[in-house]
Amino acid sequence: MSVAPRRRSILLATAAVTAAATAPAVAAPAGDRHPHRPSGPLVIGHRGAAGWRPEHTADAYSYAVRAGADWIEPDKSSLVPPNTLLADAHAAGLKVGAYTFRAENQYLPAAYRRGTDPNAFGDAFAEYAFHYGQGVDAVVTDFPDIAVQAREDLRG
Template sequence: MLVTIRLLFVVGVLFTGVAAQAEGMLVIAHRGASGERPEHTLAAYERAIDQGADYIEPDLVVTKDLVLVARHENELSDTTDVAGREEFADRRRSKAIDGRLTNGWFAEDFTLAELRTLRATERLPGLRPANARFDGLYAIPTFAEIVRLVRAKQAETGRTIGLYPELKHPTFLLQDAGIDSVDLLVTALREADLDDAEDTIFVQSFEVAPLKRLDRLVDVRLVLLAKPGDGPADEPGLRYEDMLTPSGLAEVAGYADAIGADLRLLLAADGSSTGVIEAAKAAGLQVHGWTLRKENAYLPPAFRKGDGEAAPGNLAALVLVAQAAGLDGVFTDDPAIAVSALAQ
């Protein structure tokens, strides 16, 4: 009861005087409706669209034969059945990705035809056992297939549905495998006629140089991603916290249109702004926060309900707090909850 009262107080205080600036917050379906279907599958993207998400977010990695496909990481064992495929046992290896040693199977070591034989699996079966019921049903989609899905759903619904792709580890792929994922994405955007400023698309990256290249090559909106205690893999002397100061944000605004930041960088424990939101907007940048999920394991203490990490907490209240704090958009695994909360 005390938690509920405190939560209502926080929401009420934050809404005072900020309702006008909070209107129209975007709901970005993080890897699709990944709270209900295995992430980065056409089924997850379509479910998110049907639930009213404004944008769907595919993370993009690259195959050996240079096709952009959707996976959260280029390492495949967390989200596919590759570890159980005897024919690919000899593909297992270790790679140092952005300074972290990773062992497994990597997308850039497989052709698209080979990846087509794999099937998606739930990444968090302990927290989302219901999603695991769909293991083995869905293939890994290409970026071109995701674009076709969005256009088909736009024709079906009459709604504008945005794309929010992220290039995963572009500097690593260029140095390790000679794969220029920036060039591949630019080509794909041009072929899909999605390279203009008026197109409903954001392109995001944790790295600086790829965003600067994209800024020179296409006119789409670009987003610098940021997380606590880390920095861009291609700029080892930088830390995101320093880049989110007023002077740092002024520099980011020279090549990006928005920041996509871990919510902990944007909101204090009581739900109030840390000042980054205001500083970013003063620099002319939009602010999108990630990632809002319904499970207690991912929610701040004040928004948790019931027992256990897998139990659903009060995600709707957190969505409203984010809106009231002035965020322009939120990434969420559960777009239905976010859309419903904002509609009310």
Template sequence: MRRNKQAPRIKIISHRGASGHRPEHTMGSYELGARYGGDFIEVDLVATKDGHLIARHESEIGHTTDVAGRPEFADRRTTRTVDGREVTGWFAQDFTLAEVKTLRAVERVPDVRPDNAALDGRFEIPTLGEIIELAKKLTAELGRPIGVYPETKHPAHHVSAGLELEPPLIAALRESGLAGPEPEVPVFLQSFEAESLKKLRELELPLVQLMGTEEHWLPLTTPEGLAEVAAFADAIGPAKALVVPRDDNGDLGEPTSLVADAHEAGLLVHPYTFRSENTYLPTSLRSGTDPNAFGSFAAEYEAFFAAGVDGVFTDHSRHAFLAREIFLEEG
């Protein structure tokens, strides 16, 4: 293993924690992600009815908590329009924090991760403040920085609900000593919505413009588009296919120019999301016939590391850590 004490340039971003090993967005998942080698705890933020920021992948919490089985909340089931799409379920914005704290997390993809599903009901739903305190605790305990990497989820939807995400996020980071050029632990702030990022610029923290593969994102991946992003952000978080696409057989193709173009614009590149199960891997990297078994994940990381990315969002922090160690040793 590498003996150089300098922190590696390539950062491991524990996507919703070690979500390949624990139910996502739980304290158990976050802690394990750091202990497995992650440099950052990645957090999706939504707001409760009383304005508290909690960690859930979406405002609709029926797929990641036990709320659907709680008769006292049966009447909260509703249909809302989120970013132009109708969604039916239970929404964080209809619950107070005290009510959310009575719920327990469940595995979002139990068919893929049955071992995680065995932990359903063990973990409560964490708040941003609790996650920041965990990052500080782990930084002290592990002897290396464990940062936080919050995402504002559907911020325009929250504005329409009268629950703007940015003011409580700004307040929480300032109160926790995580604002300014030298925060107590490292911080990146991410969003798919540029307007949300612009509201966070006052914190003087690195901002990450997320990008999907849908056609409306493609103009931002050009040199001209990246220059526009660089006017307000410090990094991009592109879907993996924008960096190394897959061919018609589902195998990795040649890297695009996105990393080089982003670096030319002064932007870091943190692609999402790396997962080790066969069902998510390129065709030629799958092992055996079990879609949920781990395949040759290290080869996928290597292709992206070689393409020059500056970090990776991963559900399996330990696998990313080992792949990075091998890549740096061989490099």
């Protein structure tokens, strides 16, 4: 997907989460988003509801909210400002787990790459710190040791 349609999809997804957050809801006890569901496993809308709607679209995120998902799992790039998907999802009562974090340059944004070798490790710590600082609730990573160390470094 080219940059312009992807940016448009992210903006539409943000609008959908905002709309879902402000839509009238059935009265439920405070803090209980899903009174119809007993406690149990969490439901995570991967890329919104990519099985039913085009991934990373307003329709997919809106569908996940309406379906009662507890979390959404967007691509980490859709959480970078000026996108407001993270804040909008939190306002809708959803947790956000961003994916996929890797340490190699080829998977990092240009600002976090070190050198020109696409397989060499870049500054993954800085990328984790950025997303943790933005308030992401979870990360999906191929390098959990680096993610944990970055989280511990942030806690001080």
